[in-house]
Amino acid sequence: MILERMKFSYRITTLSLLFATMIVLYLSWGDDYMMWNRKANASSKIQPGMSLFQSTPLTGDFRAGQCWDWSRRRSANVTYDTHNILHLINDELGVHTNSIRLPPEGQPIPTDKMKPNYKKPPLKIILVPHSHNDPGWHKTVFGYFQDQTKPTLDNMVNKLIKYPNMTFIWAESIFLHMWYQDSSPHTQAQLKKLIKRGQLEIVSGSWIVPDEANPHYFALVDQMIEGHRWLERNLDIKPQNTWSLDPFGYSATHPYLYQRAGYENMVILRVHERVKVHLEEHMSLEFFWRQNWDSESVTDIFTQLMPYMLYNIKHTCGPDHAICLQYDFRNIPGEVSESRSVPITELNVENLSRQLLEQYRKKATLFRHNVLLIPLGDDFRYDRDIEWDQQYTNYEKLFNYINSRKDWNVEARFGTLKDYFAEVRHTLAPFDLPMEKMFPSVSGDFYPYTDQRQEYWAGYFTSRPYDKVMGRELEVWLRAAEILNTLAAAAGGTRYMELQGNMQLLEMSRRSLALFQHHDAITGTARHFVTTDFEQRLTKGLEHAQDIIKSASRCLLNDGVRRQKELVVIDVEEPLSQRMLKPHINKYNVPKGGLRLAIFNPLAHHQDELVTITVASHAVVVRHSGQYLPCQINPIWSGPLQSSSHEYQLVFRIKLAPLAIGMITLLPSYIAARHACKIANISVYNTYEKHIPARSTPFNIVQGGRSGIKLKNEVLELKFSGLSGYLESIKRKSDKKTTLTRIQFLVYKSLGSGAYIFKPEGPASLGLLNRTPLVRVIHGPLLSEVQTIQPAVNHTVRLLHTTGLQARAVHIENIVDVREFDNQELIMRINSSIKNNDEHFYTDLNGFQVMQRKRFKNFPIEANYYPSMTFLYLEDEMSRMSLLSSQSLGASSQGIGSLEVMLDRRLRYDDGRGLGEGVTDNRRTPSRFYLLIEDTGVASSNWTHSNHNHFSLPSLEAHLLTESLRYYPVVISLGFGHSVDVYQPLARPLPCDVTLVNLRSLDIPDKGVVSAALILHRVGYDCLITRQMESEICSINPPDGSIILQAIFNKTINLLSAKECTLSLMYDKSKIDLLKPEILQPMHLYTYRLLLE
């Protein structure tokens, strides 16, 4: 802690020096004017896009290119870490207990800096008209398009042609696509002309402007590719600048993805008001955003954090709202508006110009140069043609006047983001310094976020969790569809023609997923009927993915010998979350002749997995490759103590090669009685029924004894409370260490929570969850589990009796139903014996990296909530406890040793952020987790990292478990016809630390040649936590992280060529020698364009 503060004050000193230098530069511009002119034509060292194709020499901190080695760690060289700023705020709150200081909006700024100075370079104002178009919020995406967005885009073309000096920027590719496809060739040509002339800039250009707290990086990259490919194909452009003003807080993953995709600059807005003040006070609203794991500064991207609270005109002309409102010239008869503008006339132009310029000058004092970005717009603006005329003609008059006043020394014009950043670089070029030396660097993310009244936007991390689960499922199924479609197209033969329709289905499925990443969709913050529209689109996307999986697997599995015996693929199973809610949704009858199922392993590693399906009979055997598989029959409950007599859960264990499809046959058990699946034993607790009816089921249900409940396998021993049935402790057999892990379900009572905001009344309590639950314990040869049943929470803790990786984790499943709750938010908390006395805990960002968090004591409960997309953990010098999750949720640590996740929230009221509704459309919602206890290396004296770094990494084991939690096997049911017995496309698994992000089909196959994007992620993992990682499923050799692309596929697939590209395929980098090793650096994502046949 002390060290951190010292480091921080050191940084402040360094910054102050830099700051002073900048001020000197700024103030001495007058004297420097000659130098300015002399150097103005000298070529600048700073060229946009310079960092685009840099190599990434990160191996310095990684041992032999593998795990992250703390002993080699060099301290990240950044001016600010956002975590440190939060520390300061926390301390400040401790001193002034009432409130934190507000941003200096409306406050006077010393006027000496505002005096006109002829000698200084002019203040350059770039006014950027824009319109923020949400693809779904109060209206559906289609509703908005019809009512507002289409008119806006129509007007945009007409008015920009009419006013050649006017400019506009546009961010959402989805709307551009909807509009473009219905536009005439003439209008399309005009649009292209406007872009070419630089009057119109497409900013961001992803399919939508994504939320940053909930999406997995898979979906973020996918929607980026979708937008960029659309722009390339239709408009032949590549966006350079991002424009992300509305997401509620910002992830540190996004600057990485944007930099990796080839962007040059970013603009963001909504961050913690006090964090913004801190950066403002140090003239640091523009900075290089750097990854906290990047000691070589190769991930930097230039970023402007816009000052003030919002992006509307009221908040963008300068600090004074009342004055800014006089410069919003939209005036629609009958429309209610805050605007106080009057048309500019010859009589008022001088006064109004002077007043506006004062605001501009005040805003300019927040920046280190003389160029000023002034956005001019709001939500769904410029939909009426008259607004274009009003804004343009009035600003034209103002700017003509301002520019004519040479004594004011100002140049004001319309422009785009590209114009702004080019002007900044141009202005600074004469100083002959690298940009990196003129601006600070920032690492970390911008959570938690509060805009006003200390209300924290932490509710949307969880709001509408059912939809968040559905969105995650679509990712998993779309990825499976992409991979199988690419493989099937490459396998070719006579059948790839059958896949022709798949490209269209893929496109629709991708776009459903992409739309859902929008910052009012995955966030659960749209109106109820709009939410229903998003859900329907997710369902459709999933159906398309299933159809693709069906046709692709038919191609891959067909042995192709005789047409009359061709394989029939009947169906693809529903996603696991749906089967958790409705076990009967895919029920298999096992006929005498047997039933064939194909099991697809979506991982590029070997998989030793338990597969669960529902069958109509308990008397079955499972055969695979001529052998009978170990299997188990569990009950499916029709009542608290009644097991169904016509449906059963069948669990079997299967080992599959990477991306392989293995065939199994289910047969009646009389075929091979001694291999019949074993019937699980069941005992129940907390019930007073003496006789438990077994009816006509094979299960023997007995009353549990008085002693506590235990589950054990080869690795772990779990103890449960005899009273509540909840998990109490985990003992690891290898070192006999016991960690207390008490699971509780609690509720926060809402004081002012809504879809966006989390504002509890006080600490969590039992609420309605105070009843003793019914407990059912299942024991079997493959798995054992404890089920606790309460009205609102069905909770299962499971242990596998296998030898693989999954046996090392405790599996947790919940189905929650909060429809009986009133203004409450449900959490699962785990109180452990881990002594993280510094109160640090760790949450991931977008499944890509980990952020250190600290429970700040002076912050309210909700300000210590963070988004968690795939895992969170805490640790002491002995152990680390990780909770890996299959969906995004709000997460926190509210005490030493304690971790919690919010599972659902039911809220009657709106939280005053524009939605105008509470959230009461809850439904039964599934969630899945792995709980993992790992050794942090007690013998290692290196355990210093969590105290002195804001950087952390999971173990390799945690990575692999997270992957298997996400990418579970896909079950496909087959009809008659010949098929291959096993399909195996890869020659070997990818290295353990390389994740196959996607093998995305790019184009319709041409003469049997298929183009695909191979996206790989080499994860970073911690040397200290990762012990022996020799595994059956993958290898960490070769240790330099190299792969040979040609060696990945087996001989059924011919890799013709490969090119490395930027992340979203915007730019080609180099052609790859297929036989030479490609070095993948830890933490990084790689995209290759492959040609296969």
Ligand SMILES: [Zn+2]
């Ligand atoms: Zn928005």
